[in-house]
Amino acid sequence: MSGNPAGKDVGVFTKNQIVPVTIEDISDTGEGIGHVDGFTLFVSKAVPGDTVRARIIKAKKTYAIAKAEEILEPAPGRVMPECPVAGSCGGCQLSYLSYKSQLELKQKKVEDCIRRIGGFADVPVLPIIGMEEPRAYRNKGQFPVGPANGGKPSPEGAVAAGKASSKAGGSSPKERDAVIGFYAGHSHRIVPTSCCGMLWPGHEEILAAVREYFTMSGAAPYDEETGQGLVRHVLMRKGFSTGEIVVCLVINGTKIPKPELLWERLQTVDGVVGLCLNVNREKTNVILGDRLIPLFGKASVTDRIGEVRFEISPMSFYQVNPVQTKVLYDTALAYAGLTGEETVWDLYCGIGTISLFLARSAKKVYGVEIVPEAIENAKENARINGIENAELYVGAAEEVFPRLTKENPAIGADVIVVDPPRKGCDGKLLSTMLAMAPARIVYVSCDPATLARDLRILADGGYRVERVQPVDQFPGSVHVENVALLLREEEKQCQDTRIDHA
Ligand code: SAH
Numbered sequence: 102m103s104g105n106p107a108g109k110d111v112g113v114f115t116k117n118q119i120v121p122v123t124i125e126d127i128s129d130t131g132e133g134i135g136h137v138d139g140f141t142l143f144v145s146k147a148v149p150g151d152t153v154r155a156r157i158i159k160a161k162k163t164y165a166i167a168k169a170e171e172i173l174e175p176a177p178g179r180v181m182p183e184c185p186v187a188g189s190c191g192g193c194q195l196s197y198l199s200y201k202s203q204l205e206l207k208q209k210k211v212e213d214c215i216r217r218i219g220g221f222a223d224v225p226v227l228p229i230i231g232m233e234e235p236r237a238y239r240n241k242g243q244f245p246v247g248p249a250n251g252g253k254p255s256p257e258g259a260v261a262a263g264k265a266s267s268k269a270g271g272s273s274p275k276e277r278d279a280v281i282g283f284y285a286g287h288s289h290r291i292v293p294t295s296c297c298g299m300l301w302p303g304h305e306e307i308l309a310a311v312r313e314y315f316t317m318s319g320a321a322p323y324d325e326e327t328g329q330g331l332v333r334h335v336l337m338r339k340g341f342s343t344g345e346i347v348v349c350l351v352i353n354g355t356k357i358p359k360p361e362l363l364w365e366r367l368q369t370v371d372g373v374v375g376l377c378l379n380v381n382r383e384k385t386n387v388i389l390g391d392r393l394i395p396l397f398g399k400a401s402v403t404d405r406i407g408e409v410r411f412e413i414s415p416m417s418f419y420q421v422n423p424v425q426t427k428v429l430y431d432t433a434l435a436y437a438g439l440t441g442e443e444t445v446w447d448l449y450c451g452i453g454t455i456s457l458f459l460a461r462s463a464k465k466v467y468g469v470e471i472v473p474e475a476i477e478n479a480k481e482n483a484r485i486n487g488i489e490n491a492e493l494y495v496g497a498a499e500e501v502f503p504r505l506t507k508e509n510p511a512i513g514a515d516v517i518v519v520d521p522p523r524k525g526c527d528g529k530l531l532s533t534m535l536a537m538a539p540a541r542i543v544y545v546s547c548d549p550a551t552l553a554r555d556l557r558i559l560a561d562g563g564y565r566v567e568r569v570q571p572v573d574q575f576p577g578s579v580h581v582e583n584v585a586l587l588l589r590e591e592e593k594q595c596q597d598t599r600i601d602h603a
Pocket of ligand 1: 418419420448449450451452453454455469470471472475496497498499520521522
C-alpha cells in the first residue's frame with residue numbers, strides 16, 4: 102500500500118512542527134535553504150545568514166517546506182523591506198536584504214555555478230555591476246486579475262477592485278468583483294496591490310483607471326479555477342527614453358465591453374499612447390496568447406538604447422531594466438571586439454536589440470528569433486534606424502542557424518552572440534556553434550547554472566572562457582544576468598603571441 106496515512110507526514114518532520122534552522126543559501130525561487138539533521142528545509146521569508154524558528158508547512162521524505170515565524174539571529178545585511186506587500190507578493194524575494202548584501206549574494210551564486218557546475222577553477226568572475234538607484238527600474242508590469250476571494254462568496258471587507266453593475270450579467274456583484282495585484286509566492290492567489298516599488302512612478306494611475314473601468318463596464322474578471330470570465334491580466338510597458346506607455350488587457354475572448362470608456366480614462370494618464378488586447382483562451386499559466394488586437398492609438402512603444410531606436414510590441418520580449426540593459430549591451434559590444442569586418446550571428450535576438458546595437462560596428466549581422474512579432478519589430482527597427490546590414494529570421498535558433506549556414510557555407514561566423522531563455526542553449530545549437538568555429542562567442546545569460554553548463558560544453562569543444570561579467574538587471578529578485586566572453590583556443594594563442602611580441 103502506498104500513500105500517507107491521514108494526519109501523518111512522511112519523513113523526519115511533521116506538519117506545524119517548529120524547528121530552529123540557519124539559512125545557508127537561497128533557491129532559484131527565493132526560499133532560504135537550510136539543513137536540519139541532514140534534511141533540507143526551504144524556508145520562506147528567510148535569507149542566507151538568518152537563524153530562524155521555522156514552522157513546517159509541508160513535509161516530504163527528503164525535504165520540507167517551511168515558513169520563518171521568528172528571526173532568532175538576523176543575517177548581517179537584513180533590513181526591513183520598504184515595500185508594503187513584501188512577504189505576501191512573490192516578486193522581490195530579496196527585499197529582506199540590503200542592496201549591498203543582495204549583490205554579494207548574486208556574486209557568490211554566479212561564482213558557485215561557474216566553479217561547481219562549470220568546473221572552471223580559474224575563470225575570472227568580475228565584480229557584479231549593480232545599480233546606483235535600485236528601485237523604480239522596471240519598464241514593464243503585468244498584474245493578474247481574478248475574482249475577489251478566489252471566486253467564492255466574499256466576506257465583508259474583501260479588497261475589491263471594482264463592483265460590476267447588476268446589468269452586467271447573471272451572476273451576483275460579489276462573484277464578479279475583481280482583484281488586481283500580484284501572485285503570492287508559489288501560488289496563484291492574487292494579493293491585491295495598487296502599486297509596485299520596482300515599476301515607474303505613475304503606473305498606479307493605470308491600475309486605478311482599469312479598476313474604474315471594471316466598475317463602469319461590468320467586465321468580468323477571469324477565474325482560473327473555472328476558466329470562466331474575461332479579463333486575465335493587465336499589462337503595461339513604458340519606453341523610458343520617450344515616456345510612451347502602451348496598456349494591454351489579456352482576455353479570454355476577442356472583445357471587451359465598452360472599450361471606449363477605458364480608453365477615455367487611460368488618456369488622462371500621462372504618457373499613455375495606446376490600448377490593445379491580447380487573446381488568451383487557453384487554460385494555462387502562460388500569460389500571453391498569440392493574437393494581438395490593437396484597439397486605440399499605438400500598438401507598440403518607442404524606446405531608445407544608446408543611439409538605436411526600437412518599436413516594441415506587447416507580444417515581444419524586451420529587457421525590463423533600461424539602465425542595466427545599456428550596461429549589458431555595452432559589455433556584449435566590448436566583448437564582441439568588432440572592427441567593422443566581422444560577420445556576427447545574434448541568436449535568440451528578440452526584437453533585434455543586440456543585433457542592431459552591434460550592426461553599426463560589424464560588416465553583417467544575422468539575427469534569429471522564434472517569436473514572429475519580435476522579428477517583425479526587429480525588421481521595422483532596422484528600417485527606422487537606417488540599418489541595412491542586418492538580416493533577421495524567424496525560427497528556432499537550433500534549426501535556422503544550422504540550416505542557413507549549411508545552405509550557404511560562405512556566410513561564415515566571426516562572432517556569435519547568444520542570449521537564450523533560462524533553460525540555456527539547445528545542444529544542437531551548441532554543436533553548430535562549435536562546428537562554425539567563430540573566433541569569439543559572447544554568451545549573454547539570465548541563468549548562471551545553465552550558463553555554466555553550456556560554457557563547459559563550449560570549453561570542451563575548443564574555447565577558452567576569458568571572463569564572466571555579472572550585471573544586476575533585477576534588484577530585489579534572486580535573478581542575475583551575465584555576459585561571458587569565450588575565445589577559440591587558436592585565436593587565444595595568436596592573441597597571446599601578439600601580446601608577447603608587443
Ligand atoms: N537578445 C534579446 C532577447 C533575449 S530573451 C534581448 O536582449 O532583448 C530570449 C529570446 O529568445 C526571447 O525573445 C525568446 O522569444 C527567444 N527564444 C526562445 N527560444 C528560442 C529558440 N529556440 N530559438 C530562437 N529564439 C528563441
